[in-house]
Amino acid sequence: MFHIFQYQPLRVITQKSLSSMCLKLMLSRPVAFAQIWKSWFSSHSLLGKKNIILMGPPGAGKTTTGRIVGQKLDCPVIDIDDDVLETTWNMSVSEKLQDVGYEEFLEEEGKALLKFSASGSVISLSGSNPMHSAGMQHIKKNGIVVYLDVPTRVIMSRLKSKEMDRIVGLSPGVSLKDILQFRKQFYKRWFDIRVLCGGDVAAEVVAEKVIDAVKRYQDSELETFVSTRSSRSGKSMEEDSHKLYFSDVVTQGLALDGGLFVPERGLPKFTAEEWQGLIEVTYIERAQVILERCIHPADIPASKLAEIIETAYGENFSCSKVAPVRHLAGNQFLLELFHGPTASFKDFALQLVPHLFAYCIPRSCNYLILVATSGDTGSAVLDGFSRLNDTDKQRIALVNFFPEDGVSPIQKSQMIGCQKENAWSVGVKSDFDFCQTAIKQIFTNSDFTGFLTVEYGTALAAANSINWARLLPQIVYHASAYLDLIHQGIISFGSPVDICIPTGNFGNVLAAFYAKMMGIPIRKCICASNENNVLTDFIRTGVYDLRGRKLISSLSPAVDILKSSNLERYLHLIANEDGQLVTQLFNQLENQGHFQLRKDLLGKLQQDLVAGWCSDEDCLAAIHSVYSTTGYILDTHTAVAKVVADRLQDRTCPVIISSTAHYSKFAPAILRALRIAEINQNPLSQLHLLSSYSALPPIHWGLLETLKKTGNGDHQVCAADMNVLMSHIETLIQNHFM
Numbered sequence: 001m002f003h004i005f006q007y008q009p010l011r012v013i014t015q016k017s018l019s020s021m022c023l024k025l026m027l028s029r030p031v032a033f034a035q036i037w038k039s040w041f042s043s044h045s046l047l048g049k050k051n052i053i054l055m056g057p058p059g060a061g062k063t064t065t066g067r068i069v070g071q072k073l074d075c076p077v078i079d080i081d082d083d084v085l086e087t088t089w090n091m092s093v094s095e096k097l098q099d100v101g102y103e104e105f106l107e108e109e110g111k112a113l114l115k116f117s118a119s120g121s122v123i124s125l126s127g128s129n130p131m132h133s134a135g136m137q138h139i140k141k142n143g144i145v146v147y148l149d150v151p152t153r154v155i156m157s158r159l160k161s162k163e164m165d166r167i168v169g170l171s172p173g174v175s176l177k178d179i180l181q182f183r184k185q186f187y188k189r190w191f192d193i194r195v196l197c198g199g200d201v202a203a204e205v206v207a208e209k210v211i212d213a214v215k216r217y218q219d220s221e222l223e224t225f226v227s228t229r230s231s232r233s234g235k236s237m238e239e240d241s242h243k244l245y246f247s248d249v250v251t252q253g254l255a256l257d258g259g260l261f262v263p264e265r266g267l268p269k270f271t272a273e274e275w276q277g278l279i280e281v282t283y284i285e286r287a288q289v290i291l292e293r294c295i296h297p298a299d300i301p302a303s304k305l306a307e308i309i310e311t312a313y314g315e316n317f318s319c320s321k322v323a324p325v326r327h328l329a330g331n332q333f334l335l336e337l338f339h340g341p342t343a344s345f346k347d348f349a350l351q352l353v354p355h356l357f358a359y360c361i362p363r364s365c366n367y368l369i370l371v372a373t374s375g376d377t378g379s380a381v382l383d384g385f386s387r388l389n390d391t392d393k394q395r396i397a398l399v400n401f402f403p404e405d406g407v408s409p410i411q412k413s414q415m416i417g418c419q420k421e422n423a424w425s426v427g428v429k430s431d432f433d434f435c436q437t438a439i440k441q442i443f444t445n446s447d448f449t450g451f452l453t454v455e456y457g458t459a460l461a462a463a464n465s466i467n468w469a470r471l472l473p474q475i476v477y478h479a480s481a482y483l484d485l486i487h488q489g490i491i492s493f494g495s496p497v498d499i500c501i502p503t504g505n506f507g508n509v510l511a512a513f514y515a516k517m518m519g520i521p522i523r524k525c526i527c528a529s530n531e532n533n534v535l536t537d538f539i540r541t542g543v544y545d546l547r548g549r550k551l552i553s554s555l556s557p558a559v560d561i562l563k564s565s566n567l568e569r570y571l572h573l574i575a576n577e578d579g580q581l582v583t584q585l586f587n588q589l590e591n592q593g594h595f596q597l598r599k600d601l602l603g604k605l606q607q608d609l610v611a612g613w614c615s616d617e618d619c620l621a622a623i624h625s626v627y628s629t630t631g632y633i634l635d636t637h638t639a640v641a642k643v644v645a646d647r648l649q650d651r652t653c654p655v656i657i658s659s660t661a662h663y664s665k666f667a668p669a670i671l672r673a674l675r676i677a678e679i680n681q682n683p684l685s686q687l688h689l690l691s692s693y694s695a696l697p698p699i700h701w702g703l704l705e706t707l708k709k710t711g712n713g714d715h716q717v718c719a720a721d722m723n724v725l726m727s728h729i730e731t732l733i734q735n736h737f738m
Contacts, residue, residue: 056148058127059158066124068207076121110135128168130186147191154199198273220298228572229259229583246299247360253462268293283322312351325484338662346380369398372435382418430720465507474511496523498655500645502637504561528644533613542602545594612644623673635663
């Protein structure tokens with residue numbers, strides 16, 4: 001066995017002489033002693049007996065970075081190529097490769113790794129080590145694997161002027177780019193931590209990033225969550241009793257004090273170089289990098305997170321780009337968010353969240369997910385949770401409440417057609433605001449939730465945008481849209497863009513604002529409402545006033561909302577996490593139907609947001625106009641955003657309009673906008689009529705399939721009464737879990 005416990009010789013110091021030296025320094029220079037002791041303790045407690053294992057492609061800078069990290073942590077540094085392979089073989093790596101060939105070299109390299117052992121060291125792997133499974137399993141047992149993720153174009157540039165004979169697999173007919181792409185799958189399999197390394201980042205900076213990443217990996221205490229209604233001076237009783245982590249807030253959904261969970265230390269920041277390193281990669285790779293920084297590996301390890309993301313976006317979206325950006329006209333671009341299985345932006349979160357949820361929940365309890373929807377969430381959440389494996393379906397079920405007469409016929413058909421053995425839809429004889437408020441009240445009814453836990457061993461959880469995990473995938477697509485504009489040559493990094501979003505519950509706008517906080521140069525978020533324009537009034541005046549307002553049924557039902565839940569998270573942020581103020585505002589809204597923002601907070605809000613609204617008539621006119629000039633059909637929500645963008649955006653920078661749903665879901669309104677006189681009431685007939693237009697984009701593939709299956713499917717309908725809803729919930733639990 002080849003052991004390395006110390007790579008550099010150390011001066012022998014006896015315990016007596018060490019104590020004497022420390023005492024003299026402590027007495028003569030106490031401040032210096034404290035700093036040295038703190039530095040020593042920090043570095044040695046960081047590493048302990050574990051190794052930091054640097055992994056990445058040839059040219060990633062593993063050896064140089066390893067030396068600097070070793071110096072900073074005052075620990076041994078081992079380069080596998082120089083200190084292990086060449087010592088073991090008694091020849092250079094390039095000679096060995098030439099002597100035995102590609103496949104035999106990998107095997108010999110793996111055998112040497114299996115005989116290697118070290119403790120408390122910084123180890124730089126060879127670029128091909130990760131391709132030997134047994135060798136990596138062995139070395140990973142006592143180490144934290146750090147992946148130096150360098151863009152392929154940067155590696156190509158670095159290696160261009162270097163000797164190429166040490167790159168395993170390089171041969172006539174096999175390009176260097178192909179080798180680098182092939183190896184990525186192995187790097188992704190083994191790493192615990194990813195460190196993004198841009199082209200011009202100095203090795204000293206990379207070394208600091210490695211140390212910071214290892215500190216984060218070893219200390220999940222840094223990433224806790226608080227309620228928007230907890231004060232800075234005194235936390236809520238819930239937070240005093242125990243700290244809450246990502247896995248807790250995913251399963252709990254809503255804080256016990258009625259607030260929403262937010263990360264206590266805010267969101268991670270990306271440097272300009274890190275963002276630019278993501279320009280050339282796929283949507284799935286962007287999602288992995290961003291979500292790894294938002295979800296601590298103690299909650300979900302990087303390898304498992306990658307598996308979940310691949311499951312969510314790999315095959316379930318009809319477009320290989322997942323969220324493509326299309327030029328519409330002038331300075332306007334569409335972010336197409338409807339290529340998922342249920343044809344709306346909700347698929348981005350709800351193809352992912354069920355798998356995050358299933359991984360995070362304890363195995364000892366069953367869970368019933370409660371959802372309120374104004375339209376698109378319903379089918380998306382039903383589809384997402386129905387894709388869990390059979391074992392998870394037995395312990396996780398879902399009930400979706402929607403306004404029985406407040407969604408489009410196709411949306412209702414979708415929600416009925418997406419019902420599965422663990423997922424059901426219940427129509428409520430009221431509007432969305434009642435459904436959403438009812439769910440919040442059920443979660444905070446400790447008598448009812450306690451009864452379900454004791455009697456049936458079942459806990460309740462939320463999958464609405466009040467759940468923190470719902471927001472993270474939305475951050476990804478806003479960031480990705482900006483990177484796509486760079487990739488298309490429209491802008492360069494640092495150029496500002498505006499984002500225009502049709503919004504009711506404010507979650508999509510909040511996600512765009514979070515992307516801005518993480519380093520994406522978004523200038524303004526433009527909030528587009530329909531005639532339920534309470535948000536527009538609030539952003540313009542600072543007064544949130546529901547008194548005397550009735551919900552108006554519109555042609556854009558997904559934003560037929562008066563109470564915008566995620567606004568609470570935004571106000572908590574601009575109020576410097578003042579939970580007492582947030583509690584006061586939303587208690588006043590609940591009890592008196594209104595609140596007014598302080599002047600200084602309104603000023604902050606108006607630096608970030610502008611708002612406008614659109615009538616149904618203007619919405620239809622926009623659909624007709626865009627189709628007439630471009631051949632492209634907007635859905636009713638995207639048309640609302642288009643109208644508002646036309647009115648408010650100053651055309652000094654690009655504006656990205658979130659196209660949140662496919663027009664197929666709103667066929668009657670679209671046919672009316674296209675001025676079709678006779679409209680068949682059958683949803684399937686409406687889609688066939690639309691398909692005859694050969695418009696862009698084509699009719700949604702998943703929607704047609706779902707409607708074909710729906711037939712005369714049944715669903716439950718109940719009165720707008722809290723007791724009735726709770727009775728439905730108990731009955732569903734009895735039928736599924738008992």
